[in-house]
Every structure is written in C-alpha cells, then in structure tokens.
Amino acid sequence: MIGNRSVDRSRIVGSFRGSAPVAFRIACGHPLQTNPRSWIGPKSVQSRANRLGALGGRRHPVSQTMAISLAMAISLAMDRSMQSPILIVGAGPVGLAAALSLSRFQIPLRIIDRNEAPTTLSKALVLWRRSIINLDPVIPYEDWLACGLVPKGLRFFDQGAYQATMTLENGAHVLPPGLLIPQSKIENRLIEALKQQGVTVERQTSLESFVQHEDRVVCQLQTPDGAEELETPYLFGCDGAHSTVRHSLGLNFSGESIAYRWLLGDIEVEVEDGVNPHAPKSEYERTLDHGWLYSTNSDQGSLQLFPITDTRYRIFVEAGVADPTTPRQDPTVQDLQAALIERTRLQWKITDSHWLADFRINERQVSQYVHGRVFVAGDAAHVHSPAGGQGMNTGIQDAVNLAWKVALVWKGDASPALLETYQEERHPVAERVLKVSGRAMRMTMSTNRLTRGVQDVIQSIVTHIPAVRKMVTSILAEDDVAYLHSSLAGESEGNVKPGMTLPDVPIEIDGQVCSSIALLRPRKLDAVYTLLLMSETKPDAWPGSPLVQVVRFGQDFQDPQRNFNQALGLHSNSGLLIRPDATIAASGAPAVIQDWLDQWMESTAR
Structure with missing residues (x-):
C-alpha cells in the first residue's frame, strides 16, 4: 500500500x-x-x-x-x-537436462512430473557424442563412459543373408561416437546429479493450466496435497508428445502419422543351434557378437536388433500397414521369435522379455518454440522416426541450448532478445532430423526387391569407403550439427567457425590425457563462457568479465601432439570464446571477443 x-x-x-x-x-x-x-x-x-x-x-x-x-x-x-522458481514440466531426459543446466547457474527452479516414478523401461537407447559434450559441464563424460556400451558398427543382411559390415569411424576423437545406454539409466544419472544440486523432482504433480502475463506466467498445478497456484518467470514445456504446455498454447503439431505398425521388444537371447531352420551362412549368425547392431530387409519387412547388454537386445519388427484407428496389440515372445526365424538366419533363442509393445511412428513439429515466457522442447516440440536414435538426443540438446540463455536473461546478464535464438538455432536442427530419420525409416520399410537392390549398392559404398563411413558416423554422432547462420555466430578465423562445436581431441591436463571438452568445465562460480587462449599471452590483454573464465595453453593444459592446435587452426595471438553448450561464439583478436560480449551481454565490465 x-x-x-x-x-x-x-x-x-x-x-x-x-x-x-x-x-x-x-x-x-x-x-x-x-x-x-x-x-x-x-x-x-x-x-x-x-x-x-x-x-x-x-x-x-x-x-x-x-x-x-x-x-x-x-x-x-x-x-x-x-x-520465483522457473517451472519445468516433465521429468524425462529433456526436462531433467534443462533442470540440471539451470541449476548449474544457481537458478531457482521446480521440476514436476505427473508420473509416480522415473521410467524403468529402456525406451531410447543411445546417447550420441554431441549430447555427451553438451552435458559434460554438469555430468563429466567419464561417468557416461563407465555405464555405457560403445557401439562397434552395423551389420546388414538381406533376406537373412549377410551383406556387409559398417564400422563406426572415430578418427582423432577421444569420445566414442555414442554410447548404448538405456533411457532409464540416463534418467537415473540425471536425477542423481540434480539431487546433488539440491533439486528433487516433484512426482504425481501436473500442470493443469496457465495464463501468461507480461512479466510472469501463472500456473495451476495439481499436487498430491491438492491444487496449487504458482507464479513463474518462465515455463519450460518438456512434457512429451502429448504435451499439456503445447496444447494449452494451441500450437499446431503439423506432420503425419506413418500408416505402419511396428513390434518392439527388449529381449534376452542365447545362441541355440537349430532354433532357426534357416542354416547360417556366416559366423555372425551363430554367435552373440557384443556391440554390433543388426539390420535386415526381407520380403516380409524389416527387422533391427540393438544391443543393450551382453545378452539383452532391442528388437524392432515391421508389422505391416495399420491406420491410426487400428487397435494396438502388444506382441508376444512367440511373435518375435517367429519374426527372427522368418526374416533372419540368426541362431538366437529368446529366453525372456522385459518390455513388449506395439508402436506407431509420427513425424511432427511445431513451427515456433518460443512463446513469450513459455517454451517447448524435446517431444513437446518435435517427434520423429526412431531411425538413427536422434529423438532423445535432439531433445537434450534443445534443453541445454535453452537453459543457459534463460539463465543469463533471468540474472540480468543478457537481453531477452537472446531467448529468440533458441528458436533460430534449434528449430532447423529438428526439422533436418525429421527429414533424415524419416527417409532412413522409409528405406528400410521397402519390400520391393529392386529398391532393396539399390540399398545393397548403397551399403556396399558405405562400408568400403572410409570417407563415407566417417561422414555417416559424424551424422549419427551429431558432430555436424552447427549454428553457422545464427545471430549468435560472431566473427571468426581458423578452422572452427562460430556456431560449430569445440573439437573433441586429446589434450593433457595435469599430465593426464583427456578430451579437450574438459576445458569447458566450470572453474569459477559465475562463469558462463570460456575464453580459450592458444598462447601464453597474459589474460590482461583480453576482455575481462565475471561471466568469462580464461583457459590458457601452457598453464591450464598441454597439447603435446598438437592435435588441438591443428583442429582449431588459430593464430598464436588469437582467442576462442565458447558458449556453455560447447558452441564457438567468436574467435580472433581481443577486439573481436569484446565486440561479441558487448553485443550480447548486458554486463561485460572487468
């Protein structure tokens, strides 16, 4: 008053x-x-x-x-x-990654989920290199390496007969292209890291509705204790394909449903000679060769197998045309065993199952991710074919991209205009994933022998030309995701351009070989950006800011094999400014770095 x-x-x-x-x-x-x-x-x-x-x-x-x-x-x-805490709706990998990335910057938040507990199902199976890099400041990559299986490559079959093997080409990278880790394990690790930050997921709590104002969002929640009204400065919709946030915004989830049915199973298998009457024609069909993915086409449809543990696999079976009104009916173990016998020569017997499902594929995307103080990310913004395992990874990267920008604006260290770059950078990425994964899925769906013959030629090229294998590996690992045309891409010199990810190559820190990505780990409380200096120039010659941590060659790390120097291609008197998501912001002389900070940061004083 x-x-x-x-x-x-x-x-x-x-x-x-x-x-x-x-x-x-x-x-x-x-x-x-x-x-x-x-x-x-x-x-x-x-x-x-x-x-x-x-x-x-x-x-x-x-x-x-x-x-x-x-x-x-x-x-x-x-x-x-x-x-007032930022509210994150949805505690799957996307919401958890957003919460963890915000908590890194000491941002108050609440994360809610309508489910009683985290998923126990494997669901998504692979964490690709780019996601590992994005999460490294909050969960070191060593943690993921300790709990994941490195995929060796893919083996292709046609009508049960072995065709070709494609290994994944890792080049000079320290990190593998990806790690096979069930989503349940990924969620548990994210939850554990959040608890270490003092944040607990609020279970059995749902968002019922919200009203957006100029300076806040007023949310109506339903909790185990009853109704609650919450005012939040920002609302993150990470609540999946049936997103309440997306529906409340009235967004059009444009796209299509593929009129096919797939059978899915997480199964335990063992080798048993004679279980399949089709005699094996290669050694690969009579062994469990750990770490290899299997893909086969046949007149009856496609079938894929993905390793989870030494004896557990995910099986996908194409099961024919089905329109959206066709009732779902989960397969039995007998159904999946019959598919293995009908479409492969694998001498594998299914001994147990952990998850059986009938599923359909949707390819959809909203046109706008940013709506004032409300955002959508992950499956709430885009859903697509599981081909390539890009879905969860794209969502995690959405979350990391959005979180650091919201954190800076919340703290008053950046203009709200920064938030618009979330749409600018992430929408095209998911749009491309939709096209590429959809194309890959449709190729595997063909039962036409002529089409499959073309696929066999393509597979032969992929498996025999190292440069093509390297390109395919890079696409799967999402190394090629870049924001080269983003408003945030500043001036540059050298091999790496603003908008690209910092190269993952071996360096030495305290005498130990590690990935160059480790240079981005927080060294001081308020640091947001990392200024990488490839010479022993005194930091005084460079822009200073509480938001910038300085990492110097010679003092903070060594590059004895010159891997990093060659990957960057920078002049000795140049610097590299790197964003929290490991994306290059700008590179060059001190004035170039200062210009970028002046343009995008509200406070860059020493």
Whole structure:
C-alpha cells in the first residue's frame, strides 16, 4: 500500500525492469547494466527512496514516506520476481537436462512430473557424442563412459543373408561416437546429479493450466496435497508428445502419422543351434557378437536388433500397414521369435522379455518454440522416426541450448532478445532430423526387391569407403550439427567457425590425457563462457568479465601432439570464446571477443 491506495507490484516491477524511464532506474541507484539481483534487499531501500524523493523536483515533490513505501514495494516485488522458481514440466531426459543446466547457474527452479516414478523401461537407447559434450559441464563424460556400451558398427543382411559390415569411424576423437545406454539409466544419472544440486523432482504433480502475463506466467498445478497456484518467470514445456504446455498454447503439431505398425521388444537371447531352420551362412549368425547392431530387409519387412547388454537386445519388427484407428496389440515372445526365424538366419533363442509393445511412428513439429515466457522442447516440440536414435538426443540438446540463455536473461546478464535464438538455432536442427530419420525409416520399410537392390549398392559404398563411413558416423554422432547462420555466430578465423562445436581431441591436463571438452568445465562460480587462449599471452590483454573464465595453453593444459592446435587452426595471438553448450561464439583478436560480449551481454565490465 502507498497511503491507502493499492499498488500493482507486478506492474511496478515490469516497468522498473524494462520500459521505465532511464531517470527512474538511475534514481533508484542502479546503472542500466546492473545485475537485477543487486536491486533486492533492505540495504538499498533508503538510498533508493532518497533518489525517488528527488525525482519530482521542486514543482512535484515526492514525500519521504511515499518514496520509502514505493522503494519497499519495488524491493519486495523484485525479490518475489527474482526468487520465483522457473517451472519445468516433465521429468524425462529433456526436462531433467534443462533442470540440471539451470541449476548449474544457481537458478531457482521446480521440476514436476505427473508420473509416480522415473521410467524403468529402456525406451531410447543411445546417447550420441554431441549430447555427451553438451552435458559434460554438469555430468563429466567419464561417468557416461563407465555405464555405457560403445557401439562397434552395423551389420546388414538381406533376406537373412549377410551383406556387409559398417564400422563406426572415430578418427582423432577421444569420445566414442555414442554410447548404448538405456533411457532409464540416463534418467537415473540425471536425477542423481540434480539431487546433488539440491533439486528433487516433484512426482504425481501436473500442470493443469496457465495464463501468461507480461512479466510472469501463472500456473495451476495439481499436487498430491491438492491444487496449487504458482507464479513463474518462465515455463519450460518438456512434457512429451502429448504435451499439456503445447496444447494449452494451441500450437499446431503439423506432420503425419506413418500408416505402419511396428513390434518392439527388449529381449534376452542365447545362441541355440537349430532354433532357426534357416542354416547360417556366416559366423555372425551363430554367435552373440557384443556391440554390433543388426539390420535386415526381407520380403516380409524389416527387422533391427540393438544391443543393450551382453545378452539383452532391442528388437524392432515391421508389422505391416495399420491406420491410426487400428487397435494396438502388444506382441508376444512367440511373435518375435517367429519374426527372427522368418526374416533372419540368426541362431538366437529368446529366453525372456522385459518390455513388449506395439508402436506407431509420427513425424511432427511445431513451427515456433518460443512463446513469450513459455517454451517447448524435446517431444513437446518435435517427434520423429526412431531411425538413427536422434529423438532423445535432439531433445537434450534443445534443453541445454535453452537453459543457459534463460539463465543469463533471468540474472540480468543478457537481453531477452537472446531467448529468440533458441528458436533460430534449434528449430532447423529438428526439422533436418525429421527429414533424415524419416527417409532412413522409409528405406528400410521397402519390400520391393529392386529398391532393396539399390540399398545393397548403397551399403556396399558405405562400408568400403572410409570417407563415407566417417561422414555417416559424424551424422549419427551429431558432430555436424552447427549454428553457422545464427545471430549468435560472431566473427571468426581458423578452422572452427562460430556456431560449430569445440573439437573433441586429446589434450593433457595435469599430465593426464583427456578430451579437450574438459576445458569447458566450470572453474569459477559465475562463469558462463570460456575464453580459450592458444598462447601464453597474459589474460590482461583480453576482455575481462565475471561471466568469462580464461583457459590458457601452457598453464591450464598441454597439447603435446598438437592435435588441438591443428583442429582449431588459430593464430598464436588469437582467442576462442565458447558458449556453455560447447558452441564457438567468436574467435580472433581481443577486439573481436569484446565486440561479441558487448553485443550480447548486458554486463561485460572487468
């Protein structure tokens, strides 16, 4: 209250943070680029009141009492606004990755999920290199290596007969192209890391509705204790293909449903000679060769096998045309064993099952990911064919891309314009995944022998030309995902361009060989960006900011084989500014780095 009049504190805060006259903000004791967290607290109320009292001048004086009341209202409203947690809806891999990435920057948040517990099903099976890199600042890549299986490659069959083998080409990388890890394990590791940050998933809690205002989103939740209203500065919709957030926004999930049915099973297998009457024609058909993926085409349809453990595999069986109205019917172990016998020569007996499902494929994407203070990510924004295992990975990368941008804006270290680059960078990535995975799935679906003959030729090329194998591996690992045309891509020199990911090559830190990605791990509390200097130039020659941590060749790491130097191709007096998602922001002389910081950061003072 001011006098006996009510004050709309949200309107005060909204104008104070954005559209208020410059004089008003200066009068409150804050330069234009001050972190808004410093606007909060009793220490500043009196000085803020003094300046408010002087605003009216001699003709329109503001009483000291009114000035103090107004200053306190601003402080209270700002405190409420800044402490209100960001709300993440959905605690699958995408929501968990978003929460973990926000908590890295000490952002208050809540993450809710309508389910009683995390999934126990394997669901997605592979974590590709780019996702491992994106998550490294919060979960070191060594943790994933300890619990995942490195895929060796793919073996192709046609009508049960072995055709070719394609190994995955890793080149100079330290990290493998990907790791076979069930989604349940990935979720558990993310949850564990979140708990270490003091964040717990709120289970059996759902978002019922929300109303977006200029300065906040008011959400209606249903919790185990009843209804709750929550005000949040930002709302993340990571709630899957049937997203409440997407539906509430009224977004068109444009695309199509593929009119086919697939049978899925997570099965235990063992070798048993004679279980398949089709005699094996290669050694691969009478052994369990751990780490290899199998793909076969036949007149009856396609079948794929993906290793989970030494004896557990995921099996996909194409099961014919089915329109959306066709009832779903989960397969039996006998159905899957019959498919193995009918379409392969594998002498594998299914001994047990952990998950059996009938599933359909949708290819859909919303046109816009950013809606004011509300965002959609992962399956809430795009769904596509499982070919290539890109779905979960694309969603995790959505989450990491969005989280660091929201964190900076929330802290007042960047303009809200930064949030628009989430749409700019991530929408084209999912759009491409839709096209590539859809094309790959349709190729495997063909029962036409002429078409399959063309596929055999393609497979022969892929398996015999190293450069093509390397390209395919890069696509699967998502090494080729880049934001070269993003507004955030600054000036550059050398081999790596802004928008590309920092190369993963061997370096030495404290005498130990590791991936260059380890250079991006947080070294100080408020650091957001990493400034990489490839010479022993003193840091004083470079832009300084609390948001930037400096890593220097010679002092912080060694490059004895010059792998890193060759990959970067930088001049010795150049620097590389790297974003929290391991993406190059800018490279070149100190002035180039400073220009980028000045353009995108609200506060870059030393």
